[in-house]
Amino acid sequence: MPKAYDPKQAEQKWYEFWFKGGFFQAGKEGSEEKEPFSIVIPPPNVTGNLHIGHALNMTLQDILIRWKRMEGYDTLWMSGMDHAGIATQSKVEARLREEGISRHDLGREKFLEKVWEWKEHYAQIIREQWYKMGLSLDYSRERFTMDEGLSRAVRKVFVTLYEKGLIYRGQYIINWDPAARTALSDIEVIHKEVQGHLYHMNYPLKDGSGFIRVATTRPETMLGDTGVAVHPDDDRYKGLVGQSVVLPVVGREIPIVADEHVDPEFGSGAVKITPAHDPNDFEIGGRHDLPQVLVMDETGTMNENAGPYRGLDRFECREKIVKDLQDAGVLTEIEEHVHSVGHSERSGAVVEPYLSTQWFVAMKPLAKQAIRDTKSGEGVRFVPERFEKIYLHWIENVRDWCISRQLWWGHRIPAWYCADCGETIVRIEDPESCPRCGGGKLKQDEDVLDTWFSSGLWPFSTLGWPQKTNDLDRYYPTDVLVTGYDIIYFWVARMIFTALEFTGEKPFRDVLITGLVRDAEGRKMSKSLGNGVDPMEVIDQYGADAMRFMLSTGYTPGNDQRFRWERVEAARHFANKIWNASRFALMHLEETGAETLSLEAPLSTADRWILHRLNETVETVTESLNRYDFGEAGQALYRFIWDELCDWYIEFAKRPLYGEDEEAKRVTRSVLVYVLDQSLRLLHPFMPYITEEIWQHLPVDGESITVSQWPQKNPAFEATQAVQEMRVLIETIRAVRNIRAEMEISPKKQVELIIRADGSVLSAYRNNESAIRRLCGADRFQAGSDLARPDKATTAVVTGAEIFIPLEGLIDIGQTITRLQDELKKLDKEVERVEKKLANRGFVSKAPAHIVEEEKQKGAEYRQKRDKVKNRLKELQGQDR
């Protein structure tokens, strides 16, 4: 094995091995008796490359799947991608634009061919990125939202909801994206605070008796005004209700109406009403039968109703109309005003509230069951819990969902209109003729469905629904969904509604919510800032395992994390550490091969200690994963492997391994192989490649670590005595090293070590003499209960023992005195603290007995240590004079 781990060489090799071995495939022969465990992938958009957020999300899922697979479940990680309507279509259109053509030049059919080509191209890129990340997706089941099967599911849902009256078509104010030229749903609109203006205008009363003053942030919409509204209780305007004003520029006569909805506190208390360009005005207009006048077209350009402003962009129009109205004395005041303006989530364009005919889903009836479930505690469990409130608040206030999009790329709405009688026909199968008049002139609705309509069916449509397939039966409902908090409304909530409605079950038991991966400065990664991190670049530089470990550990669930290259580097160092520990182990295994661990064999203190600690680590890692606490699991593994296995166990093991005692060698090798094997298994879900690479070198049975058994806690490994002994040994070795460092004793120089102790502590020293000699750099060693204090020796005191290092006069005693005085100060403080606590009657009577007992023991230890230090000081100070 080479000195450093080379990810590139391992990654491709093992991924191919796994892939060919079919380890990722669910429901293979022999898995019938296993319990199923399933996750569906949040399908990435086929728009392009995966970003680091995907890498995080996918890594977490892969950890869960690999872990459960090792625990013996029949695991399914459903693979697939999303057609991503607007996003994909606009990318393809942009590409075409470079060639100087528009989608209209091509026509619908030809354009869609181009999009399918694009899809195939990027799907392959995405698959390759999945491979590189080491993901154990079931590729044999990969789905696409526009597959035939999934499209059937979409139609089935659409038709069923239509027949129940939960899908309807109508003319309402929707959010219009003038750049993408399509309707949007409410949640596709991002509201941003914008510094704008409030324009005050005086509309002249028809009878010439004066003006009524209105205020607006959007003066260009005045062209579409069809009324002025005031609050019915507003005394200022009581006499004016029922009268008319003459709309400036347009000359239209419009009524003054009274409506409860008007806020008398805002502006002058009178508002202009533009029913075709504002949702509130639409409502008010409806109540008062006001006409609806659209003044813009679908691109945000003023139309023929805008009179002289026709042909102007809406923002140009604003500037011009403000000037004109000022000149005319209508617009009398402009105030600075901060208000919230909707922007398209996709195109970034300012969204236009726009009157148009669209399809909607009535959400309230669908939300009912989901709300009931959550309130009764039977709903989907959110991890972390706090996201449940966010979800609940949204479903309780959900509004109807505009699902039609004026795009070509997507599921075409299964509605046909009869040219002869005007009938609307909604069918799963394409109709041949009109069922009402028998006419054959049917035209399908031009629009497609919101992408999220099909994504909302993902957990069951991918498993074959509406057909009753084996997969659906076996793997549905799924166990957990892993996704970001940014799509709780878009996706998670909608999956829950539709699943409850169409399958009668929750789509998943738990939903694990992840935070965002931000840049090192804490900013959101974005294309415009150019601060995004490409996961492929990270893998290229540090390996997939390092990236996975960095992303999945060391942060809090649900919180954002910052991407820092130093942390990836630290993860790579960790991988390398394991690599070298394994090299060490394999070096000693070469000659003899495998050894089976036997607890009957004469195990050393270190052997029993590391097995005990392994036991605890198995428990911590398993329990943490059960809680989805990847950070804790990762930390436990890091500490165990680096601090305990490498820094202590292996150092202790060197004595027997390099020694002459063949039995001791055998025993040590058996423990080392066992602990390494088990550690690699625990680490495998996090770092699949390096663990497989090493595991394949180890003399253990099994085809692949991927399908090896997950470690179990072994009660026979309990060894509290060994833990106590190791504590003393480690404390002693540290004390000696500390002395050596402070006294500047060269690492090469051997010293003499005399330890005074008795009872079990003494036997611990005697049993581990050679390890202590090695790790303390002591070529002469004595331990006993009644050893004489040597002259000219420096001293340290550890729990239950005194340590002497004779120094042959080359060291000044003053240094030792200073060190012991510092030590004494610390101990005095500790003793004082404990005694104060124990003197507190409240503490002794109210604190739990075991806590009080612990304090007493600590107190005894500190006092004992302190007394020893004091005695030594006295002796030394006497000697110094």
Add this chain to the structure above:
RNA sequence: GGACGGUUAGCUCAGUUGGGAGAGCACCUGCCUUACAAGCAGGGGGUCGCAGGUUCGAGCCCUGCACCGUCCA
């Protein structure tokens, strides 16, 4: 305006039923010691945002405030 998250070592962050403040990186010192210099050994560094409260005991629970951030209206 409402809700939520954050504020802990120079930096990035852990800290799970309240019981002696931790990690990684950075920093200082000494080491190419026969797994690993991507390493080893030793070391310095924090009034846990502020103010109250509950408790024998608060980084952790309660109240208020400040600042940063997110979502919703």
